[in-house]
Amino acid sequence: xxxxxxxxxxxxxxxxxxxxxxxxxxxxxxxxxxxGLENTDKLEVPTYLIAVDTTFTRWSPKAPKVLSxxxxxxSSKSFKNQSFGRxxxxxxxxxxxxxxxxxxxxxxxxxxxxxxxRESDGEMEDSIVIHHEKGIRIRGLTNDDDNFYVAFxxxxxxxxxxxxxxxxxxxxxxxxxxxIGKRFGTSGLELLKLDGAGDIVLFSSHYDNVGFDRLxxxxxxxxxxxxxxxxxxxxxxxxxxxxxxxxxxxTHQEYEGRDVYTSSVIFELNANYQLLxxxxxxxxxxxxxQDVIMDDQGYYYFLTNTGNxxxxxxxxxxxxxxxxxxxxxxxxxxxxxQNLETGQSLDLVAIPNYGIVTYQRSYNSGQTFVLFSFxxxxxxxxxxxxxxxxxxxxQMLYFDKKLLLLCGHSHxxxxxxxxxxxxxxxx
Numbered sequence: 001x002x003x004x005x006x007x008x009x010x011x012x013x014x015x016x017x018x019x020x021x022x023x024x025x026x027x028x029x030x031x032x033x034x035x036g037l038e039n040t041d042k043l044e045v046p047t048y049l050i051a052v053d054t055t056f057t058r059w060s061p062k063a064p065k066v067l068s069x070x071x072x073x074x075s076s077k078s079f080k081n082q083s084f085g086r087x088x089x090x091x092x093x094x095x096x097x098x099x100x101x102x103x104x105x106x107x108x109x110x111x112x113x114x115x116x117x118r119e120s121d122g123e124m125e126d127s128i129v130i131h132h133e134k135g136i137r138i139r140g141l142t143n144d145d146d147n148f149y150v151a152f153x154x155x156x157x158x159x160x161x162x163x164x165x166x167x168x169x170x171x172x173x174x175x176x177x178x179x180i181g182k183r184f185g186t187s188g189l190e191l192l193k194l195d196g197a198g199d200i201v202l203f204s205s206h207y208d209n210v211g212f213d214r215l216x217x218x219x220x221x222x223x224x225x226x227x228x229x230x231x232x233x234x235x236x237x238x239x240x241x242x243x244x245x246x247x248x249x250x251t252h253q254e255y256e257g258r259d260v261y262t263s264s265v266i267f268e269l270n271a272n273y274q275l276l277x278x279x280x281x282x283x284x285x286x287x288x289x290q291d292v293i294m295d296d297q298g299y300y301y302f303l304t305n306t307g308n309x310x311x312x313x314x315x316x317x318x319x320x321x322x323x324x325x326x327x328x329x330x331x332x333x334x335x336x337x338q339n340l341e342t343g344q345s346l347d348l349v350a351i352p353n354y355g356i357v358t359y360q361r362s363y364n365s366g367q368t369f370v371l372f373s374f375x376x377x378x379x380x381x382x383x384x385x386x387x388x389x390x391x392x393x394x395q396m397l398y399f400d401k402k403l404l405l406l407c408g409h410s411h412x413x414x415x416x417x418x419x420x421x422x423x424x425x426x427x
Contacts, residue, residue, distance in 0.1 A: 072418070077122055086395060
């Protein structure tokens, strides 16, 4: 059963901070008034809020269809002692980026960022290691037609980190490495992209300094386009539209006395990084934005996780929300599904001629994944899983009729699931 979110007025909430998201609301064109009503200031603010219904559909861990290497519905490769991975793909190569920590006498000796370039069948071609004497974490991975770009933080001292972007050639050569500077709070899944001009763009934050760092193809810092929020905002995902504009999402925190309220904010910028419109998604729980994507028909889909703040030690009251917006950010439909392991639905993938796929973490003979697929109208199509110890799922890619799922923390597993669409079945 599907549950649809409703547009409601801010007065339905006990506090009024929901209207205070961007510090420059004048940059947002006012929405048209409802039929028969004049366009007044009182009507302008509520239209920016989408209230997320907290009713959700439960599913049983026994419900998913089981994938298996025996029948060819799944294959996987394991990478020992490699953690927190990311994947990206050109037409010729797959890049797997992972980190590993080297300990001596029980203390951290150094960390390594390992980038493996593999053929389409997964066989290793080349690799490169970026060393650091302290901690190192991956913050983003993307590609152009031939090269790969990786964003990562290097620990300088306790609690102090610098963010870098590096360019890797198809032969696993380090072409350049640029220090962006301090960027605390930059931890979303899809924060590094290339724009139409070939510039590398990083959606990042440093405390309350949120914006887009732009680098030229040769690694020079071009500029930084700032966004101005009230209170705190954590970037999570963005992508470029065909016209050069940006669609993005992040988590917004608002404060009222000792109380903290969180919501997900979806926004659109034009090609000059000027704010065009936004929507704030809020439930009665703790909302955490995860991803926003565009499908081949021009619709936007967003993913959020919601936790029950009054039952933080329980997962049976947590759920994920997937919603569909038109190009004017009008909500078309949405669906809420129980999230047995909240915080682990991180990614959305749009599959042409099929629909949308996401995942959750699950336990089935070990820590593993559950895949959920939906039609373009967000009707639940199927639930898939595989018993085993693949680890927590943390990223997906779709290409060449295959779904790649990257799992694991202390170890990494790359899972491949063959995926057919309606057009494939008709061939």
